Structure formats: structure tokens, C-alpha cells
Amino acid sequence: MEAVIKLSRSTVEKYISCQRCCVLDKKYKIKPPSLPFTLNVAVDNLCKNEFDYYRKIKKPHPLFIEYGIDAVPFAHPKLDEWRNNFKGIRYKSTEYSYDFGGAVDDIWQKKNGELLVVDVKATSKNKFDWQDTFNKYDYAKAYKRQLEMYQWLLKKNGFHVAEEAFLLYFNARKNEELFNNQLKFNVHLIELKCSTSWVEQKVIDTVKLLRSDNFPQPSPNCEYCNYLKKRWQLSKN
Numbered sequence: 001m002e003a004v005i006k007l008s009r010s011t012v013e014k015y016i017s018c019q020r021c022c023v024l025d026k027k028y029k030i031k032p033p034s035l036p037f038t039l040n041v042a043v044d045n046l047c048k049n050e051f052d053y054y055r056k057i058k059k060p061h062p063l064f065i066e067y068g069i070d071a072v073p074f075a076h077p078k079l080d081e082w083r084n085n086f087k088g089i090r091y092k093s094t095e096y097s098y099d100f101g102g103a104v105d106d107i108w109q110k111k112n113g114e115l116l117v118v119d120v121k122a123t124s125k126n127k128f129d130w131q132d133t134f135n136k137y138d139y140a141k142a143y144k145r146q147l148e149m150y151q152w153l154l155k156k157n158g159f160h161v162a163e164e165a166f167l168l169y170f171n172a173r174k175n176e177e178l179f180n181n182q183l184k185f186n187v188h189l190i191e192l193k194c195s196t197s198w199v200e201q202k203v204i205d206t207v208k209l210l211r212s213d214n215f216p217q218p219s220p221n222c223e224y225c226n227y228l229k230k231r232w233q234l235s236k237n
Helices: 009-017 019-028 038-057 062-066 079-083 130-136 138-156 199-211 223-235
Strands: 005-008 071-073 089-093 098-102 106-110 115-123 164-172 185-193
Touching (some): 005 009, 038 071, 038 106, 038 115, 038 164, 079 106, 098 138, 098 199, 138 199
Antiparallel strands (some): 071 106, 106 115
């Protein structure tokens, strides 16, 4: 029997964006350098604390009322586990011997019982235009795929999941006259119509690649591979 491959949502996303980076990361533990986004983490934690307050009193968050969402924060004994980056909500396939999972930010429950997946983002732009961002940048499309993978995981765990999901964006205002040790935000709740029909096959494809001896060519759109290629070409001169 084949050994079980444990993989995360980010592993599948790497497969989609650059198969070489996926193999380097998962099989060889070679990761591109990155910086911790501690302010983003702080916003994420504060947001979760606020939703937990409304979860405890079983009432809708004011955002729900503002945007006409008939829901309350979803209460489940495993929610803290699902939010944990080292655990997350998981699905294990015996047929393909994989253990796939991802950590959700929050889940809301509609009056009809369907679950709404929510992911929290933080940024600081003079003009926030989600549609323009989605049309121009691959990372925005990856955010949608992230929600769809979480939806798929909830479905595989037996939950009824709504078609729509949400990005909760906090856009920090950086042109305030006075700082006063306070960071102020404009809040944008973005509803996305999602589809999970593609998820399972991409997970299987990722697992098959990681089991193979194939070392893929770099993606022409991968910023890390292109950086390394240019650096190597320069160093040979």
C-alpha cells in the first residue's frame, strides 16, 4: 500500500501556479524566502475574536445586517481545530492515499442551514477595487480557489455548503491627518460565486506528481523561477 501523502491547500495552489515549485517545496523542502505578515495576522486574530463574540451570543454580526446576509457565525466543536494552521479541516482518501486539508478563517451559517466560507484579508490601497484586482492579478484568482477548496473540504466532511463564499477585506487608511496610534480601516465584504467541481481532480493530480519521479519545467509565469533564471544567467557572465 502506498504511503499517505499529507498536503495542504497551499500545496495544491503551488501545483496550479508552478509545478516545479510544488515539487521543490513538498519533496525537497526548498521554499522561497518569505516575510511574516504580522500586521495581517493581528487583523485576522482580532476579526476572529469579534466573530467569536457573536458566535457565543448566537446573534448575527452587524456586517450581516448591513449586507443583508441572513446568517450567524457557525458554532461547531471542531472550529478551533479547523482554524489551526497545523491541523485545519481535512479529508482523507483511501483510494488515492492522501490526507488533504486547509485552515479556514471563519464559517457562517445561513438560516437554511447552508455554510458560508469566509476568508479574511488585509491590505492598504488608496483605491480599493476588487473587480479590477481580480481581473489583473493571479493572486486574487488564487483567493477564490482558496475558498473553493475550503468549500470542497466541508462538503467531503458531510456539511451542506452554500454556492457563495466571502472575502472580508480590511483596507487600512494611510492618509489620515493624525495617527494617534490607531490604524483605521474601510471594510469590504466581497461575495463570490464559487464552484468546487475542479478541486478533487487537482488534488489527485498534485498527489500523482509528488509520487512520480518527474521534475517539472518551471512555469513561465512563476516569479520565483524567473528570478532564479535571471540571476543564474547574470552569474554566468
